[in-house]
Amino acid sequence: MLDRAFSGSQKYYRLLMALLVFMGLGFAAYLFQLNRGLTITGMGRDVSWGIYIAQFTFLVGVAASAVMVVLPYYLHDIKVFGKITIMVVLPYYLHDIKVFGKITILGEFLAVAAVTMCLLFIIVDLGKPMRLLNVLLYPTPNSILFWDMIVLNGYLILNILIGWNVLDAERKGVPYPHWVKPLIYLSIPWAISIHTVTAFLYAGLPARHYWLTAIMAARFLSSAFCSGPALLILLAYTVKKYTKFDPGQEAIEKLSIIMTYAMIISVFFVGLEFFTAFYSQIPSHMHSLVYLFKGLEGHRFLVPFMWLFTGLAVFALAMLLNPNTKRNEKKLKIACAAVFFSMWLEKGLGLIVAGFIPNPFDQVREYSPSIPEIMIALGVWATGFFVLTVLYKIATSVKEEVA
Amino acid sequence: MKIYNAKQIIPGLIIFLGLITFPFWFNMGKAAVPPEVKLDTPVIQQMAVKQCVLPKADMRTGHMQLLNDWRTEVVRNNQRIYVAADGKQYNMSLQNECMKCHSNKTQFCDQCHVYAGLQLGSVPYCWTCHIAPKEAK
Amino acid sequence: MEESRRSFLKLGGLCALGIGALPVVDALGKTDLPKVMNDPKALVGKRWAMVVDMKKCWEKGKPGCKDCSLACHVTHNVPEIGNVKEEVKWLWTEPFENAFPGQESHFMPGNMNEKPFMVLCNHCAQAPCVRVCPTQATFKRPDGITMMDFHRCIGCRYCMAGCPFGARSFNWKDPRNYIKTELNMTFPTRERGVVEKCNFCDERLAVGKLPACVEACKDGCLRFGDLEDPNSEVRKILASQFTIRRKPELGTDPSVFYII
Numbered sequence: 165m166l167d168r169a170f171s172g173s174q175k176y177y178r179l180l181m182a183l184l185v186f187m188g189l190g191f192a193a194y195l196f197q198l199n200r201g202l203t204i205t206g207m208g209r210d211v212s213w214g215i216y217i218a219q220f221t222f223l224v225g226v227a228a229s230a231v232m233v234v235l236p237y238y239l240h241d242i243k244v245f246g247k248i249t250i251m252v253v254l255p256y257y258l259h260d261i262k263v264f265g266k267i268t269i270l271g272e273f274l275a276v277a278a279v280t281m282c283l284l285f286i287i288v289d290l291g292k293p294m295r296l297l298n299v300l301l302y303p304t305p306n307s308i309l310f311w312d313m314i315v316l317n318g319y320l321i322l323n324i325l326i327g328w329n330v331l332d333a334e335r336k337g338v339p340y341p342h343w344v345k346p347l348i349y350l351s352i353p354w355a356i357s358i359h360t361v362t363a364f365l366y367a368g369l370p371a372r373h374y375w376l377t378a379i380m381a382a383r384f385l386s387s388a389f390c391s392g393p394a395l396l397i398l399l400a401y402t403v404k405k406y407t408k409f410d411p412g413q414e415a416i417e418k419l420s421i422i423m424t425y426a427m428i429i430s431v432f433f434v435g436l437e438f439f440t441a442f443y444s445q446i447p448s449h450m451h452s453l454v455y456l457f458k459g460l461e462g463h464r465f466l467v468p469f470m471w472l473f474t475g476l477a478v479f480a481l482a483m484l485l486n487p488n489t490k491r492n493e494k495k496l497k498i499a500c501a502a503v504f505f506s507m508w509l510e511k512g513l514g515l516i517v518a519g520f521i522p523n524p525f526d527q528v529r530e531y532s533p534s535i536p537e538i539m540i541a542l543g544v545w546a547t548g549f550f551v552l553t554v555l556y557k558i559a560t561s562v563k564e565e566v567a
Numbered sequence: 568m569k570i571y572n573a574k575q576i577i578p579g580l581i582i583f584l585g586l587i588t589f590p591f592w593f594n595m596g597k598a599a600v601p602p603e604v605k606l607d608t609p610v611i612q613q614m615a616v617k618q619c620v621l622p623k624a625d626m627r628t629g630h631m632q633l634l635n636d637w638r639t640e641v642v643r644n645n646q647r648i649y650v651a652a653d654g655k656q657y658n659m660s661l662q663n664e665c666m667k668c669h670s671n672k673t674q675f676c677d678q679c680h681v682y683a684g685l686q687l688g689s690v691p692y693c694w695t696c697h698i699a700p701k702e703a704k
Numbered sequence: 705m706e707e708s709r710r711s712f713l714k715l716g717g718l719c720a721l722g723i724g725a726l727p728v729v730d731a732l733g734k735t736d737l738p739k740v741m742n743d744p745k746a747l748v749g750k751r752w753a754m755v756v757d758m759k760k761c762w763e764k765g766k767p768g769c770k771d772c773s774l775a776c777h778v779t780h781n782v783p784e785i786g787n788v789k790e791e792v793k794w795l796w797t798e799p800f801e802n803a804f805p806g807q808e809s810h811f812m813p814g815n816m817n818e819k820p821f822m823v824l825c826n827h828c829a830q831a832p833c834v835r836v837c838p839t840q841a842t843f844k845r846p847d848g849i850t851m852m853d854f855h856r857c858i859g860c861r862y863c864m865a866g867c868p869f870g871a872r873s874f875n876w877k878d879p880r881n882y883i884k885t886e887l888n889m890t891f892p893t894r895e896r897g898v899v900e901k902c903n904f905c906d907e908r909l910a911v912g913k914l915p916a917c918v919e920a921c922k923d924g925c926l927r928f929g930d931l932e933d934p935n936s937e938v939r940k941i942l943a944s945q946f947t948i949r950r951k952p953e954l955g956t957d958p959s960v961f962y963i964i
Contacts, residue, residue, distance in 0.1 A: 201896040202859075203876035208789035212864040212874060291859015291874065291897030298839040298858050309838035309862055370832055370954040371868035447806065524870035525798055526805035529788070642853045645845060646740040647910050659740070663890050695880075696854065696892040698781075 165332060168561035169554045175406065176557060183550040190543010193536045194288055202291055204536045210523040211531035213516055215541050216289035220282045222391070222512035223548075224316075224362045225384055227278035228355040229392025230271040231323060266563070267411040267419070270403065271396055272327035273555035275355075279320045281548035288540055308364045315358045322351045327555075335562045359384045372519045374452035377440075383433045384511075389426030391507040393419040394500040399556070401497060407560040408567070413491075420490040420500075427484060427503055431477050434510070451526075452518040461528045466517065469509050476506035602678035610668045619668070620649065620657050631691075634661060662697045670700040745912035749930030751829065751848035752904050753959040754918070755941045756822050757925045760963070764923040772822060773797075775920030776902070778886065781893045783879035792873040794902040795824045795917055804950060816964075822917075822926075825850060825871035825902040826950060826958030833863035833872065842899075848931070848959060849904045857898040864899060868954050872901045904928075931959065 197204050207214040287293050304310045326347050333340035360381045366372065367380035377383075397419050400411040441449040454460050456470045480502035489495045522528050533541070570576065611617060619626055621633065637659040640646045649657045658664045669675045672694075685691060761769075776782070776795040785791045797820035801808035808817045827850045834844050841857035844850055864872045875896045883893065891907060894900050905915035913919070918926040929938035938961075941947075947961035 201877040212861045295858045302839045307838040369866050525802035640740050648741050650739040695895045
């Protein structure tokens, strides 16, 4: 099926070329980083993780939710399905799985692209990437990073296997091979595990009070469930516009309902953090939030971004709470963009950096990304979208043929 | 048998063959200088019995493994003394033991390493951390 | 393809994989080191700890004295990067309100909030950095030292995120050009891309010497010893004087005690 990626319209090639340009620039910047070291970034002794890890954190959520939301579709023809009680939070749309039929493959392939970006962001962040295999050579079960490596790579393999084989079977007009089924069952809890484990990276550190909250994993889940579907909806509309493949209006509407609930919960969770911090008035709980939303000791770099997040989130909620939005393509697209971008601001920018501010000495040392750092990050995003474009091209070509 | 796309395939094959045989024709006529390993450091010259931690043949093939094992023992297991087969004790340290005798790194270690193409400082990269002894040039 | 030919190929592939694995297994086999042992002079302990007598340091020490810090940084070829963002430091001073955040108050004697304290890695008994390191590049030794293995570190900086005491520094660039003091030829430098911190001078303990900072303080403000040995110097001091530790509420069980 890979040959479908090598034939396409002019627009397809132009998109790939544009992405390749960004990938090339990012790669050049990465070579610069390999040559000089991580000093070229804006990270330092105090804020030792920056936008690389922040992007990875955000994309893990996108990767997980893209699959969890739609994957149960593959199991719709089995009565056993009703017994899947692990899906306590998802019973709603399990009742109407067939709706998701066409969009599932888009979710799978989005997960592949997102996890690829996650892994790339981790690699570009390492001080000694040539020693990457040490994580495999010296397994350390007490380290959450070790488990993160396992679940991320496992998830990548799972989604490639499932997505590819189901698509291939569809192309041939036969049911997918029987061994794919247990993998599908596996990938649903596995999707939960990738962002739970990633949340555990932060939630178990006694040093960082901003992250030391029990609801960190829950916050990851809720923001994933709105940012993932938001991107998936936008991609579905894009696919509908440029190819003959229509994922279906009902699927998009269902996704936007999930996105709405998840957005409400996400914003609610942020509110919960504020309550605990400011009602208890414990300095270590309050300081990072104050830094983000008001500025601490005169340092206010992230304040405008966080208020933009707030504004966009409120705006998105206002739009989504109106049930008519999901039926109006233009309005829905705006709402999705607002959801995605606001969640990116909160998780991709605010969460990681603010965890380090103030530092363990209660000093405020700020962080802002450098130009090469941004170029590398953009290069990795471009790589993810390149993978996404190629996979979507294959998927839509097959779907067009089969239809 | 008809060959399709011959206009692209044949030149492509020729370019490929040219690239893949590059090391051979580029270095034709040149001979790399064989390594001349010098053992005439002041410390070695003063030794009564000139012997290393292991016999020469073992050292040649196994010094990398030995250094790795020494590293594990010192850093991770906190054992610093090595008892050789003949009972002699050595301090397991590249900088402080090996280089005590072989203080002429450029005429000893580097000779074979450069010959084998390991001269860029990246492999073996012991010396980016472990301080090489100062040599009189 | 016929079913039988296909299964033959599958079997053949598996066999080739198996045969190919044999030399790999051989290669991974470790050489047996004849015998290794430790220097009989080495200092032996079950839990190395340090008592920092800041009261004595303020009373007896000359203002601006940096003997301990300098000794540490010279002994270990610690670079002087020159900017706050990327500095590398193993032992340095912080004012009370920064070394003990949350304990500062306006009603303390004198100007306690600004008084300098020597801070370093606390070699915690329950070290969070050890818990999070994915390669065990930082690990707990049986003698209580939280040790760094620079050869194994992949530079992920998870340990830096995990350390509640800000004790760890990363080499953002090649430190060799920034070593402003005379090189100690008996100790290596580090490369860019690895994390470093105080190692309780394990290389000195191994030959029977006390840590460099302890030896360097002319007024004897730094005391080093084995917490598990009831007769050690540090135990005697801890039994006779009140001491505080940094952030004990986090449960990391630090091994550095301060007399204020």
